[in-house]
Structure formats: C-alpha cells, structure tokens
Amino acid sequence: MPEFDVNEFRKLFPNLSKEVLDSKTPTLNIRELSKDPLRDYTPNVYDFLGRVKSVEEGLKVIDYLESRGELSKELADRLREELRTKGVEAFGERRYFGYYYKLSSDRRRKERGI
Numbered sequence: 001m002p003e004f005d006v007n008e009f010r011k012l013f014p015n016l017s018k019e020v021l022d023s024k025t026p027t028l029n030i031r032e033l034s035k036d037p038l039r040d041y042t043p044n045v046y047d048f049l050g051r052v053k054s055v056e057e058g059l060k061v062i063d064y065l066e067s068r069g070e071l072s073k074e075l076a077d078r079l080r081e082e083l084r085t086k087g088v089e090a091f092g093e094r095r096y097f098g099y100y101y102k103l104s105s106d107r108r109r110k111e112r113g114i
Contacts, residue, residue, distance in 0.1 A: 037107040045071060050095040058083045
C-alpha cells in the first residue's frame with residue numbers, strides 16, 4: 001500500500017483529504033464490509049444438480065461425481081431415481097448465473113440488519 005505524507009496528500013487531493021482526514025463521521029471497517037459469507041463454501045451434489053437444465057445433464061453430473069468417488073453407488077442410484085421421477089425441480093430453486101453472488105450479497109445485508 002502506498003504511503004503519503006499528510007501534507008502531500010492534502011495538496012494532491014484537497015477535497016478527498018477534507019472528507020477523509022477532517023471528517024467527524026464514524027469509521028467503517030472495510031474488511032467487515034467485504035467479508036464473504038460463502039468463503040470456503042464447497043458446492044455439493046445438490047448445488048451441481050441445481051444448475052442443470054435437463055434430466056440428461058443431471059445424469060451426466062451424477063455419473064461424473066460417482067466416477068470421481070465423490071458419491072457412493074447407493075446415493076448416486078437414489079439421486080438418479082429421484083431425477084428420473086421428479087425431474088430437475090426436485091433439487092430446489094434453479095441456480096442461475098450469478099445465483100451465489102446474490103446469495104452472498106443477501107446474507108451480508110441480513111448480517112448487517114439492512
């Protein structure tokens with residue numbers, strides 16, 4: 001982070017320096033504002049299935065996760081059956097592009113009481 005002499009800062013940025021240095025308003029902790037409630041969140045099979053558009057895509061996701069050893073045979077079979085009988089809607093709200101960004105933003109607002 002660059003360092004400035006206060007007088008040099010006032011000379012270069014007169015209006016900003018008044019606002020920042022002479023302000024009597026309470027300070028904000030930027031780290032708290034930018035804290036991501038979904039940090040370190042690892043998506044699970046339901047998150048992946050929530051993004052698919054068709055049963056065929058869902059079956060491919062299940063096959064892939066099973067082949068990597070991330071799903072047991074029993075769970076994979078149960079998910080396939082649920083997918084075939086109930087469709088992609090069985091896995092909750094569709095997770096569209098930007099879904100997790102909105103979810104994170106909503107949680108941040110809730111934490112701050114907005």
